[in-house]
Amino acid sequence: EAQVTQNPRYLITVTGKKLTVTCSQNMNHEYMSWYRQDPGLGLRQIYYSMNVEVTDKGDVPEGYKVSRKEKRNFPLILESPSPNQTSLYFCASSSTGTPFQAPFRPNYGYTFGSGTRLTVV
Amino acid sequence: KNEVEQSPQNLTAQEGEFITINCSYSVGISALHWLQQHPGGGIVSLFMLSSGKKKHGRLIATINIQEKHSSLHITASHPRDSAVYICAVGYSGGGADGLTFGKGTHLIIQP
Numbered sequence A: 001e002a003q004v005t006q007n008p009r010y011l012i013t014v015t016g017k018k019l020t021v022t023c024s025q026n027m028n029h030e031y032m033s034w035y036r037q038d039p040g041l042g043l044r045q046i047y048y049s050m051n052v053e054v055t056d057k058g059d060v061p062e063g064y065k066v067s068r069k070e071k072r073n074f075p076l077i078l079e080s081p082s083p084n085q086t087s088l089y090f091c092a093s094s095s096t097g098t099p100f101q102a103p104f105r106p107n108y109g110y111t112f113g114s115g116t117r118l119t120v121v
Numbered sequence B: 001k002n003e004v005e006q007s008p009q010n011l012t013a014q015e016g017e018f019i020t021i022n023c024s025y026s027v028g029i030s031a032l033h034w035l036q037q038h039p040g041g042g043i044v045s046l047f048m049l050s051s052g053k054k055k056h057g058r059l060i061a062t063i064n065i066q067e068k069h070s071s072l073h074i075t076a077s078h079p080r081d082s083a084v085y086i087c088a089v090g091y092s093g094g095g096a097d098g099l100t101f102g103k104g105t106h107l108i109i110q111p
Helices: A099-104
Strands: A004-007 A010-013 A019-025 A031-038 A042-051 A054-057 A076-078 A087-094 A116-120 B004-007 B010-014 B019-025 B031-037 B043-049 B052-056 B059-064 B069-074 B083-090 B099-101 B105-110
Touching (some): A004 A087, A010 A019, A019 A031, A031 B099, B043 B059, B043 B069
Parallel strands (some): A010 A116, B010 B105
Antiparallel strands (some): A031 A042, A087 A116, B052 B059, B059 B069, B083 B099
8 A cells, every 4th residue: 555654653763863764755856855844833844855865944943954865765853852842743745747747647636645643752 | 025815714504506606816917726625634636737627527627817816616516515625826836935825714614
């Protein structure tokens, strides 16, 4: 089954303790990205990756790191978590290309992971 | 930076009603996405549009590039359609630069 797998689903941690949220996709997608979702603010992009070893900052990258050593994996790293990083996190992937190619790619679009609810105390 | 506005913010309707959710954006885009988020939190991609109209079952999505506006319609609404519907816009090559999201429309369909 085509999917994006995030782990863990729930995590409670303490301020300053490094953590990694894993994300893996089995669709051979080039593009992967991380988002956080907060009440009243909606979804915001943290980082994205166009392909292996190619990453770039989104709208809210402060306090986060990512790596893309393999096509299927895109972990999100919080080196020193703080309470303002308490949020619901989503990983997503898609195949790249312009929308004009979409008719030839019926599954073009984004596939999201199930989310990780992180609480930093 | 693109601004994405959705309306209404909240919508409660009776089963069977025709539902319309609107999305406006400020800067030209390459693609617009409609997403559905259920109470459990999972997000599903419903449509990706660059022009015209798409239909899937009881869901219809339209986009007017000149007016920078899109609508999501649900015909014969059902309680299982209750969810948050999120509009998101992208630039250049599809997923090239990620998405900017609207704040979502909370839809409740009462039996």
